Amino acid sequence: MTLRFGLIGLGMMGRHHARVLREIDGIELVGLCDAMGDPHGVAGDTPLFSQVEELIAHGIDAAVVAVPTIYHEPVGLALAEAGVHTLIEKPVAHDLEAATRLVQLFEANGLVAAVGHVERFNPALMSLRQRLAEGQLGDVYQIQTRRQGPFPARIADVGVVKDLGSHDIDLTAWLAQSPYETVAAHTAFRSGREHEDMISMTGRLENGIIVNHLVNWLSPFKERLTIVTGEKGALVADTITADLTFYENGTFQGEWDAITAFRGVSEGTVTRYALEKREPLKSEHEAFRDAILGTRAETVTLREGLETLRIAEAAIESAKLSTSLDVREGRA
Template identity: 70%
Template structure:
């Protein structure tokens, strides 16, 4: 079978990583790059460099990866859909619900594979956590809490922390819980002097009753990516920086003092840190995109799911503006 010809649009901070992984992924070839600034780091190797998306499409590609600023996603994605090219678009899918809807409709109408780069789904820790939740190891799930903090990324200027960073947690939480968001409440702050928010503290409830909390900012001196899932039998803690997964089991022991026992609740039990096969999430994401195009499997983050993440993000921003709990409207 001939290899899929994949084009790359944008070879900046994220694009250069996509270029490397495309070149190393079995069954695909980096057919060309489109970037008006060229490829000064030589990330694309010997692949042809084009100044426009149109030139890249005309060179003959089966699929494309879009790794440009969010405000350019819609126009490029629609151009790809019109040309019959499958696409993996970096998150968020677009800047707002309206533009995202146009992109989703275009790809679905054309019968094309459209994916969004919510890479955390492919992190070994979260993949193992999802499997263990599905297997019933936690029992009923009560709460999912996330912390995503780190230094300010100077490359991000067109959206705030909610759409750029918190959408990772929105997507991962809905995926782990297998439920959509129902209501949200959020506070945001802008401390860096930029036009968009750089901190958010959010609480929400999913349609299946699970409650969630998200603490996200661009102003912390340390990088933290933590997801805690608490349930009937204990709590899983996933660290997606180190790709570690730890289970804190509820302890069980008898107490003679009944009045204390009644208020004690759960206790600490066995702590287990799992050994995981730590494959690079970006590589797993590209393999999923490739296999979806080939019809072998379907575990991409679809464009419709990416649109849902933007919908929740906009509900968070609306909640912060109104200082009220709001329902996620679909």
């Protein structure tokens, strides 16, 4: 069975969606939609519409929404009402109320609805999650993430927490298989915009793992690291290069009494794993296709996206109030 796909939004992210959709078996990209036209020249012979209603009328089974976040709700609701399975770029919506309306309508209509937290499909993080599940680190103590880089001119309607930080919130809960219990954050506004461009966030998951997230648009270099520390060592995933490295705790005994009296860990063997490095966006679209066909369920659901947005908003609120917040109530 070949699914007829539409794509709404042909900006920086939309052009990558268009390329990948054309590469996947079982998918035919039959229509594109963008009120601003085709700035990157990706349409080719594919029909291009200016309104989502025109795309729906063209006849589609599924759609990818890559418009600015503020438009996720109206576009998503139109697709849900039309019975179209939908993948919405992250964050799921600009606020919790809009996200809740989207979740409720898609669920009520029995549709497959996913959110584009593409980091879950990064080979390094997929391998990391499997290794944690197999107990390679033993008890997990801490998950740290660093997601830093220059300001992207394409982002205007949300701050760094909902845009970039949502990746770290989602992947942390997914890796640990535990929701957040508390969050505490500090934000900065250094770019003259109404939204934050830097956050330092700490917290604890319900299973006791402590977390730290450093996210900003103020660094002249790009960094995407996830560091998981446990009783047997640490696993470090670089999602730019899709490399995963294991830093094993050493087992040798030292002879220096002053040092050996400290019952900590020592440096051990370092191993970088050889991974099959498939493009995460392609894996994400294949998972969405398979969810529609009912052959597997590995998408990031809209309800999971709602929960991630809830934690992101709690982090922003924590920074405003300068206090730690318990986020166990109100779970999606």
